[in-house]
Amino acid sequence: MAFGDGGCGGQCAERFELDFTMAFQPIVDVAAGGVWAHEALVRGVAGQGAGWVLGQVTDSTRYAFDQSCRVKAIELAAGLPMNGARLSINFLPNAVYKAEACIRATLAAARRTGFPTNRIIFEVTENERVVDHDHLKGIFNEYKRQGFLTAIDDFGSGYSGLNLLAEFQPDIIKLDMELTRNIDSERARRSIVKGILAVCDDLAIIPVAEGVETAGEAKALRDLGVTLMQGYLFAKPAFQAVVTDPELSAFAA
Template structure:
């Protein structure tokens, strides 16, 4: 576990530190046809497994940058140590903590080079729930990350501040549908219609959809029938503290 107090591994960029220790849990994004992880999302946790709220509640405006940098490096180093090889690694980032995309990506690139982790298997997720102060700035971040070979994703799509307006301005590689859209979708015609419309947009723009928060077999089958193959949720696996779930026994062919 890398200490956030020292920022060890951040190439000097995290020298000020964030004042507390944290680690990562990993939850797979599963190919529902096979049960095989397509990616693993790195989720912040306290050193004793405390939830993300415990960690994020300690981040201040003064430590936001150091925390964002430490999360990236920690996720890459820990995933590499755990033997992540074939699947992708998804990392949440804080766009308001990035003052200049080209400069602030150096620690990530250094960690990837040091561990031998291919940049083209790293996904950077920006959550729709975080208010974007400067959209032109976010566009510059997405552009730079794509130039460096990373994949980009909008997380929690369908909740938060921006909705389709955010998608109109930023076309990521991956769109993660919020659990509020997928919950009980098997029994909810309105949700199915909304998700079907979003999937049409994804197909037109060449965006890969991922369904989040999948908890029941009926939800998974309904999503698979709509054309979604990549899913994440407790039905497949809960986040594992400092561990990777190699595969699940759950697979859902379309009806």
């Protein structure tokens, strides 16, 4: 996919020439018994993993790649049976030079395809080292103003942890799989997650548990009050498709 300026004001003239596509993995609502959102995950057109695609991105093409990902995710999702579920898109904060300008291609793609902006979530990973937190805060504030939801991905694994929430509060945090792994058998993990959930409740932040792979982990998280989960227990990413019937037998009556 070639993607140029897109409203960058000439500061990001490089183009991203590599063809790529998306796989989609559901975030399930175990309380309601359905799909709450689908996360768009970058893939090569021959099914290569995200690492292969990201390995082609350079500092000079970072902006174009970030913009291309947003547009590709929206265009694909608009043609899939989303059934009212949200679309979660990962973005690179270090590729955003000015939030209100860099969102133009996203808004144009949503208008062109008829995809509602209030069903779009923008995720930033906590592992993405952001030197200027005020810049990230400005991006989140602008996205909220435009009607998007915001999320911190891989929460608990990166550089800032709870200090990040002291500076700005997203709509959603996604608990890293290192916190959810074996949570049913490890007291320390349960205690840590319980503390994070208390903060979420106090700040009106929606928690999502990532990397859920066993029924025991899912039940332990549900007992802690987590209802939104993502992981291989429910469904693997679907290549250029969405899973409309995730595995929810662990919560069957």
